[in-house]
Amino acid sequence: MYLNCHTYYSLRYGTFSEVTLLELALQNNIKTIALTDINNTSACLNFVRKTKEFNVKPIVGIDFRNNHQPCYVGLAKNNEGYRELNELLAKHLHNKKEFPAIAPPLKNSIIIYPFEQVIATQKTNFYDHEFIGVSIKNIPNLRVSKLLQYKHKLVILQPVTFRNKKDFNAHRLLRAIDNNTLLSKLAKEQQACPSEQMIPYDELLLHFSDFEYIITNTKKILDQCTIDFDFSKNKPSLNQQTFTGNRNKDQQLLKKLCYQGLTYRYKTPNTQVYERLEKELKLIITMNFVSYFLINWHIINYAQKKGYYYVGRGSGANSIVAYILRITDVDPIELDLYFERFINTHRTSPPDFDIDFSWKDRQDITQFIFSEFKHVALMGAYVTFHYKGAVREIGKVFGLPKFEIDKLSEGNYNYQTLDHMHKLVILYSELIQGMPNYISVHSSGILISEKSLHYYAATDLPPKGFPTVQFDMIIAEDVGLYKFDILGQRGLAKIKDAISIIKYNQPAKANFDIHQIEKLKKDTRINTLIKEAKCLACFYVESPAMRMLLSKLKTDNYLGLVAASSIIRPGVAKSGMMREYILREHDPKRKKNSHPIMLKLMNETHGIMVYQEDVIKVAHVFAKLSLDEADVLRRGMSGKFRSRKEFKDVKNKFINNCRKEGYQETLIFEIWNQVASFAGYAFPKGHSASYAVESYQSLFLKAYFPLEYLVATLNNGGGFYRPEVYIHEARMLGATVLPPCINTSNYEHSIQQRTITLGFSILRNLDHNTAELILQERATHGCFTSLDDFMDRVAIGIEQLSILVKIDAFRFTKKNKHELLWKAHFKINKTSDHGIIQPRLFAPKTISYKLPELTIPTTETAFEQIEAFGFPLCGYFEILATQPVNNHRASQLNDYLNKKIDIYGYLIAAKNTSTTTGKRMAFATFLDQYGAVFDTVLFPPIQAKYPLRGRGIYRIYGTVVKEFGFMSIEVLKIAKQDYIPDPRYADTLPTETN
Structure with missing residues (x-):
């Protein structure tokens, strides 16, 4: 009987989830219910999916409104009707036009005009599919209304937006946030009526007992509407089914492309190559993934013709077909990549291909995809209210002053001493935390479907200019839509631009092929940079954490870098296995600590789970789960999938199977904790290998053309560090760096021989x-x-x-x-x-x-550059108020091992983190007064007493320690140093000149 229900996907209006709506239906004995969010269909698919658990019949539709003023409610009679409603909504959203007062004719939908709207528009003619909705509050007016003559058109339209008074209060706060106004000034027409709550079925009928025909009309509508989607485990893919328009032609094309490209990858293919290729082709055809591979190939083929650099990664990088089609540059045979991570007979979803392009080229690739295929949209994502942001928003609508909002947001208060208003801010911030705030775009996902995407949701048109579906990747996969990941990154642009700069600055040395990866892997100079962790500006290996890991591992080869790329991910470190991996790398005897099965499964990584497919191996072989159960486990380690019943069932089976195998309880939970701690963060091995390829390309340029590569880095927005760090590196490598000049500068930075001229962009x-x-x-x-x-x-x-x-x-x-x-x-x-x-x-x-x-003071230039660039070219040590009292430098740390050192450093990177007990600590990286890098750690007592205070030069006193050859300082005291006053604003200027 409820034909107009809202969830919190009625953005900044509704107050609970689609699952909570179903729980309300169950509590109130409602057997059929309609979800009709305001100008939104985000929740519809998951609503339909979950109704089976509640034994409720779902109806889906849309509450069409202009500036939250009701127009009409549309209900889908069937899936075609749902498409009609989504197309109508999308047309409005794309063109940012108001809905007409009278709905356009729709063949497969029902339109219900609210009672007040019919009165306001004086509508008298109604099509067969049009009705008049009456809520409980309308009943007194209905008794004396001319609309009583339309007996066959009157239906119950009791909106549901709240559960209770608390929800209503939250709703008013959300409306005030949406209207950017004080709660006290929120207009009545922007609020729902407090009566929009669900009441038990019998009680609802009692309200309409004098109007049996209204109840009968409503039941007829309930019977007319049916919506269905296949959420079963073996559901067919809804992606575009063929590439050529014919499945047989698709299969022939895929085989032709593979055998044509075979010798490009393998000069003399052996039996192992042919067997692997045939095995993959057979499975790809059997699993109906042919068009998925061909569409990815088509995108790559376009990129190659345009001269775009790209990196193909993801689980699809474990595929020899992808390698031969040049979707990836990772040889699965060379790296012994786990076949079942890429594809297995139990897997219904296609393998993942994450294809990185230069951030400069990505827009054109996206445009190509939208022009090449018929049914395309970007994947949606929702930005939710976070606690701190919610406190700020609610504090503003309550009219609190900024300093009070700041205190509440930062948790700088004693709850017991707060007044009533402040406590309300905390209470309702906690209530709306996690609710969707506004729709956004997934970072990389693109959907290419067989049918119009409006069969599944409406689409928005965000600033990127491409239609975007109103649901996220989890729901997309649930219904059988699998995304293509097209990403933009600056690392590839750096490589491409560096090569162009080299051709200009050193044309005689520009005859190299950056794609000769096998040659790069054996290059001694590159491998030495990795071993010594001198990787500044290089893709994925320049951060302090990666530099520390490489220093400890003493990695000097491609396979070692592949492992390091995954070990550095949060999960492995969190589980404590990163440290254990380092220990085993230095002492192979420690391998005996591993269970024999674990060691056999992951001998290359010393019996330690490092890659995402290790989860599947352990689940399948160690815990005796089927491959599809193992894949559920892998997927379930991240995001909201973890809370799903199927994941919890697999977790229980993992533990029970291990007990049946006779493993000790301590071992079972030790292995489970490893799985649980990192599976959602770890990379597939092929993914790590793809990253390592790009790292080697970057390292080659850094090793042989460092200045050109650093200029390319600066021209592409830098990297992990601020631009000043890369300029500093260039100077350390012998470059002369000049400020912009109106006669020699371009917009971007440029280099002539060993002189870098900064561009106007700085x-x-x-x-x-x-x-x-x-x-x-x-x-x-x-x-x-x-x-x-x-x-x-x-x-x-x-x-x-x-x-x-x-x-x-x-x-x-x-x-x-x-x-x-x-x-x-x-x-x-x-x-x-x-x-x-x-x-x-x-x-x-x-x-x-x-x-x-x-006259010009000698220090004035430094301050002018700080104002203009954000930093001085001469460095900050030149403008210290008090010059360093010692000349200690990073190269002397070994002389002070296990001793105290007093050293000065300019902060270039800091990472705040928490200990296992929740206390705050920090890792910080500095440049000494001679330009060399050193690292420090501030344990919780020091971090609490001497917190880092942003960019600047610090005097650091601490103990020098070494672990696996990596030197750092455990800080005992740290103090930020002052700079001289800005001479441009001094009362009297010095008389010396430049």
Whole structure:
């Protein structure tokens, strides 16, 4: 009897989940119920999936509203009707147009106009599929209404939005947040009626007992509506079924491509290669994954024609077919990749392909996919309310001052001493925590389906400009839609740009092939960089944590780097197995600590689970789960799937099977804890291998063309560290780094021999249009000869011009910066039309000005650069208020092993973390006063007493320790150092000059 129910996917309006709605139905003896969220169908698929557990018949639809003012409720009679409603909603959302007061004719849907809406529109004609909805609060008005004459059109429309008064209060807060207004000023028309609650079936009928025909009409609608989706374990894929339009042709094409590409990968294919290829092809055809592989190949083929760099990874990287089709660059035979992680007869979903492109090329790849296939949309995702954000939002609508909101948000309070208002903020922040706040876009997922995606949900049109479905990847997989992952990363752009820069700067040395991976793997110089952890700017191996791991492992080969790429993931470290792996790497005798089965399964990694497929191996062989049960276990280790019944059932079976095998309880739970702690974070081995390939390409460029590679890194937004760290590295490698110049700089940074000239892009406050004007004018009419020449040719205001002068962009004039600024102000103030530049037949006559003698303090340039770039090119040690009292350096740490050291360092990276007991500690990386890197650790007592206070130079006192050859300082005391006052704002300026 409930045809208009809302969940919290009625964004910033509803107050509970679709599962809670079903629980309410069960409590109130409701056997059929309609989910009709406001302008949203996000919850519909999961609602239908869950109704079987509650023995409730589902109906789905949409509550169409303009600015939350009701228009009509649409109910799907069947799956075609659901598509109709989704298309209507999508049209409105894409074009950002209001719904018409009267719904368009729909063949497979029912439209219900709320009682008040019919009165307001004075609608008198109703199609067969149109009805008038009456709620309990409308009954008194209905008794005296002319609408009583439409007896066959009247139905019960009792909205459900709340469970209780607390929900209603939360609803009002959500509406105030949505309207960006104080709760006290929230308009009545933006709120639901407090009566929008579910009551028991019999009680609802009692309210309408005087109108039996309304009850009868409502039951007819309930009987007319049926919706069904296949959520079974062996459901067919809903992805595009064929690539060519014919399954047989698809199979022939796939085989043809594989045998054509075989010799590209294997010059002399052996029996093992042919057997693996035939085995995979047979399974791919049997499992109906042919079109999935061909679509991925088609995308890659387009990228190759466009000259785009890419990396194919994911579980699909375990496939020889993917390797031959050049979707990946990982040889599954060389790496002995676990076949069942890629595909097995129990698996209904296709293998994962995560394809990385340059962040510059990804948009074009996405556009290609949308233009090439008929039914395409981006995967949706929801941004939820987090506790701190909820506190801030609710604090604002209550009208609390900012400092009070800050205290509540940071947890800086004693709950017992809070007043009533503050306690309400905490209470309702906890209530809305986890609720969806707004729809977003999945980081990489694209759906390519056989039928219109409006059969499954409406689509939004976010700023990216591509239709986006209103559900996430978990629900997509539930119904049989499997995403294609197209990602953008800067590492590939760095490689591509570095090669272009090398061709310009060192053309004689540019005749290398970055894709000759086998050659790179054997390169001694590259492997030495890995072993010594000198990997700054290199993809996936430059972070302090990775540098520490590589130093401890002493890795000097490709396979070692593949393992390290997965070991560094959170789960392995959390389980304590990263440390155990390092111990076993240095002492192979420790392998005997492993159970024989574990050692046999993972001998290459010393009996330790490192890769995602290790979970499947252990579950299948050690715990005797079937392969499909093992895959449920793997999937269930992350996100909301972990809470599902099927995952809990498999977990129990894992433990029970181990007991049947006679394993000791301590061993069972030790292995289970390892599985549970990292499976959701670990990489498949093929995935790690793909990352390692890109790392080797980056390392090759860093080893042989470091300056060009660092320029490419800067031009692509840097990496793990701030840009200043890469500029510092370039200087340490012998480069001369110059600030921007109006005659030599481009927008991006450039290099000539060993001189790097920073581009206009580094100037934080320089308008992009100004930079473009300068570059266009210089390209058209040549270099600028003076400040006057520049000002005559470029339309620029004094603020923008001052930025350029202050960072020495006019240094070619040999003029003092202060003198140039004086002239610039004088000329702009004297020129009334300086915003318009007209071509001149003759150069204007330059007037000579007599200026006073101007001096520049030696430290002023550093402060100008901090303001312009965010850092000084000379480094911060030059502007310390008190110079270091010692000259200790990172290279001396070994001399102070197990002793105390007093050293200065500039903070370049810090990671705050928690101990197992929840106490806060930190790892911090510094540059010493000579430019070398060193690492520190601040244990909880020190972190509490001497917290790091952001960027800057610190004086550090602590004990030097070494573990597996990795040196660090356990901090005992740390103090941030002050800089000299900014001389530009001093009362009296020093007289020395540059």
